[in-house]
Amino acid sequence: MITYLLIIYPAIILFVNHFLKKNTLIPNYSGDSHQKFLGKESIPLSGGLFLLVGLFCIFFNQFKLFSLCFFLIFFIGLISDLNLLSSPKLRFLFQSIIIFIFIYYSKFNIDSTRIYILDIILQNFFWSCIFTTFCLMIVINGTNFIDGLNALVLSYYLILLLVLFKLGLLSYIDINDQQIISLSILLFFLIILNISNQLFLGDSGAYSLGFIFGFFLISIYKKYQLISPFFIVLLLWYPAFETLFSIIRKFILKRSPIHPDSEHLHQLLFFYIKKKFSCSKNISNNFSSFLIAVYNLIIFIFSTINMYHSNYQIFLIFLNVAIYIFLYRSLFKEKFK
Numbered sequence: 199m200i201t202y203l204l205i206i207y208p209a210i211i212l213f214v215n216h217f218l219k220k221n222t223l224i225p226n227y228s229g230d231s232h233q234k235f236l237g238k239e240s241i242p243l244s245g246g247l248f249l250l251v252g253l254f255c256i257f258f259n260q261f262k263l264f265s266l267c268f269f270l271i272f273f274i275g276l277i278s279d280l281n282l283l284s285s286p287k288l289r290f291l292f293q294s295i296i297i298f299i300f301i302y303y304s305k306f307n308i309d310s311t312r313i314y315i316l317d318i319i320l321q322n323f324f325w326s327c328i329f330t331t332f333c334l335m336i337v338i339n340g341t342n343f344i345d346g347l348n349a350l351v352l353s354y355y356l357i358l359l360l361v362l363f364k365l366g367l368l369s370y371i372d373i374n375d376q377q378i379i380s381l382s383i384l385l386f387f388l389i390i391l392n393i394s395n396q397l398f399l400g401d402s403g404a405y406s407l408g409f410i411f412g413f414f415l416i417s418i419y420k421k422y423q424l425i426s427p428f429f430i431v432l433l434l435w436y437p438a439f440e441t442l443f444s445i446i447r448k449f450i451l452k453r454s455p456i457h458p459d460s461e462h463l464h465q466l467l468f469f470y471i472k473k474k475f476s477c478s479k480n481i482s483n484n485f486s487s488f489l490i491a492v493y494n495l496i497i498f499i500f501s502t503i504n505m506y507h508s509n510y511q512i513f514l515i516f517l518n519v520a521i522y523i524f525l526y527r528s529l530f531k532e533k534f535k
Contacts, residue, residue: 246402
């Protein structure tokens with residue numbers, strides 16, 4: 199498997215991606231206002247397709263019901279990338295139905311959060327399924343929200359994967375070292391192609407990564423509840439809080455919370471670096487992504503110091519939120535000064 203992902207699959211990716219780019223298939227819609235800062239070059243949204251094939255190869259014969267749900271989530275993203283499903287409301291509705299059905303029939307529900315009142319509600323299986331659906335939807339769509347810089351999403355989940363591997367937590371869901379190494383190689387290779395502007399993840403890739411890592415983390419917590427649930431929350435704090443903050447921000451500004459814009463934190467950081475240092479778009483893009491990745495790596499390292507202590511994890515979550523709001527306020531003022 200490792201040899202396959204080191205030699206054969208990268209060669210296939212390069213060939214197929216070149217074909218897609220040459221024939222302008224699955225192109226990015228660079229004319230959209232929230233994507234203009236990326237440039238006018240047509241780049242295929244093929245990252246999700248390569249993730250789909252790679253993940254099915256790595257986890258073949260595992261998580262069978264999940265694999266079906268994973269494919270459907272990917273498909274919703276794909277038809278969005280092809281501009282065949284442009285309505286965010288419909289995408290949200292279809293995602294919710296698919297995920298709820300998966301949780302209900304696989305009994306993949308979260309029933310413990312260490313929040314007394316919420317745990318009483320979660321004793322009811324139906325409400326527990328609703329809550330778990332909500333959590334996965336936040337992660338999936340939050341991942342799509344932060345997918346605005348080269349390698350930002352891919353590096354975030356590669357770091358998360360390596361943290362889980364270092365802590366030995368993936369063994370609780372029967373993922374072996376070879377599969378972890380294979381997935382790491384796949385993500386790293388896609389990062390290289392992404393930062394060199396050969397491909398973008400697209401909605402299909404962002405939805406897929408958010409769904410599979412949300413599944414991994416919930417599975418780990420269900421199997422090993424000695425760790426704090428807030429440790430799991432902290433590992434997904436960035437896409438989750440990006441979703442919440444974007445909804446609140448757009449509500450205050452009287453904008454639709456489901457339509458994209460170019461005022462997310464990573465985009466403001468991009469504009470600031472480009473203006474401050476007079477960098478090219480590509481350098482500003484990659485450097486902004488690198489800074490955010492380094493910050494999240496530091497937070498993850500601190501979170502592993504005591505992953506069993508809820509108060510410690512809650513403190514880190516609030517610290518992240520405070521830093522995020524401070525940086526956002528400063529960068530927003532700088533952009534519209």
